Amino acid sequence: MAFTPRARVHWLAAAxxxxxxxxxxxxxxxxxxxxxxxxxxAAYGRDFRLNDPDGRExxxxxxxxxxxxxxxxxxxxxxxxxxxxxxxxEVRKLLGADKDKLQVVFITVDPExxxxxxxxxxxxxxxRSFLGLSGDLARTRETADEFKVYYKKVPTGxxxxxxxxxxxxxxxxxxxxxxxxxxxxxxxxxxHDIRLVLAQNG
Amino acid sequence: MKRFALTLATLAVAAAAQAQxxxxxxxxxxxVPQQKATGAFMQLTAAQDAKLVAxxxxxxxxxxIHEMAMDNNVMKMRQVAGGLALPAGKxxxxxxxxxxxxxxxxxxxxxxxxxxxxxxxxxxxxxxKQTVEIKAPARPLNAAAKTDPSQGGHAxxxxxxx
Numbered sequence: 001m002a003f004t005p006r007a008r009v010h011w012l013a014a015a016x017x018x019x020x021x022x023x024x025x026x027x028x029x030x031x032x033x034x035x036x037x038x039x040x041x042a043a044y045g046r047d048f049r050l051n052d053p054d055g056r057e058x059x060x061x062x063x064x065x066x067x068x069x070x071x072x073x074x075x076x077x078x079x080x081x082x083x084x085x086x087x088x089x090e091v092r093k094l095l096g097a098d099k100d101k102l103q104v105v106f107i108t109v110d111p112e113x114x115x116x117x118x119x120x121x122x123x124x125x126x127x128r129s130f131l132g133l134s135g136d137l138a139r140t141r142e143t144a145d146e147f148k149v150y151y152k153k154v155p156t157g158x159x160x161x162x163x164x165x166x167x168x169x170x171x172x173x174x175x176x177x178x179x180x181x182x183x184x185x186x187x188x189x190x191x192h193d194i195r196l197v198l199a200q201n202g
Numbered sequence: 203m204k205r206f207a208l209t210l211a212t213l214a215v216a217a218a219a220q221a222q223x224x225x226x227x228x229x230x231x232x233x234v235p236q237q238k239a240t241g242a243f244m245q246l247t248a249a250q251d252a253k254l255v256a257x258x259x260x261x262x263x264x265x266x267i268h269e270m271a272m273d274n275n276v277m278k279m280r281q282v283a284g285g286l287a288l289p290a291g292k293x294x295x296x297x298x299x300x301x302x303x304x305x306x307x308x309x310x311x312x313x314x315x316x317x318x319x320x321x322x323x324x325x326x327x328x329x330x331k332q333t334v335e336i337k338a339p340a341r342p343l344n345a346a347a348k349t350d351p352s353q354g355g356h357a358x359x360x361x362x363x364x
Binding site for chain 2: 075076077078079080082083085086089113115117118121122125126150154156157158159161163164165166167182183184
């Protein structure tokens with residue numbers, strides 16, 4: 001990971017600068033402390049309104065008190081989605097005693113094929129605590145737009161695949177969007193940043 | 203040649219009849235019920251320049267050779283146009299984060315531990331085609347890509363060949 005050493009240096013710089021920061025909490029969380037992209041205060045990614053596999057409507061408020069790791073994908077995806085969910089399961093393990101302070105949410109960008117039972121089985125194959133959410137086509141598009149998530153149906157053979165953004169979003173226990181983590185980052189990077197988000201919120 | 207093929211077979215590796223292309227460590231990602239697509243992964247080494255041009259499997263209606271690429275944090279998956287090039291003697295990995303054999307229109311669930319037959323069609327420089335039958339074990343949906351460098355072709359068995 002080319003960015004890791006640099007991130008460490010910044011982390012060190014941030015630690016050294018810490019005593020000088022006497023201001024409020026949000027101002028004392030410099031972007032450099034995170035390995036992911038700091039989105040604190042972003043005017044997007046505020047909420048979603050989607051159904052869980054039991055048909056219950058879910059919004060971010062349901063997860064208050066926990067950090068949320070949010071990923072957009074689809075179950076027919078043979079590569080990045082399993083990789084992202086395997087990593088998310090590893091992140092929970094890395095959090096140890098704090099693992100239940102993280103809710104992993106998987107939003108499908110392919111609601112035509114990803115039925116509720118499939119979503120349930122799919123997310124459970126990685127970790128039983130993971131939650132799959134879906135909406136109809138219009139709601140899916142609205143949600144993706146709110147999160148600046150790109151996705152597009154791409155025909156292949158007699159079928160189709162989905163291009164989609166492969167970032168994972170991190171929300172703090174107050175439900176505020178804090179970070180975007182890149183697909184290339186490791187479980188350790190994710191856990192590092194989620195621990196910081198949890199620590200800031202007590 | 204026969205002995206070589208035999209050695210590979212003992213390594214749970216499917217070898218081409220003429221050992222033109224060897225296939226190492228094939229595996230398929232298991233699916234959940236109703237899931238219609240998944241990927242097959244393996245390592246390919248061609249004795250002479252060749253291309254992987256097609257595939258088929260009794261478990262899938264459609265088999266394509268795909269490449270996954272990240273473009274500005276967007277995952278894109280595309281059929282490899284003109285086939286996947288296999289330069290002579292070079293181990294080419296089909297693994298998460300790169301190439302895979304995409305199995306689509308699945309006829310049923312692929313469960314962990316199932317054995318999935320896949321026919322791979324290779325084309326040599328002379329245009330001659332060769333079909334290699336492999337049997338790929340299904341690994342759990344949450345199986346990560348193997349990153350063990352000892353599984354790589356450069357260090358291990360492929361060396362015997364050249």
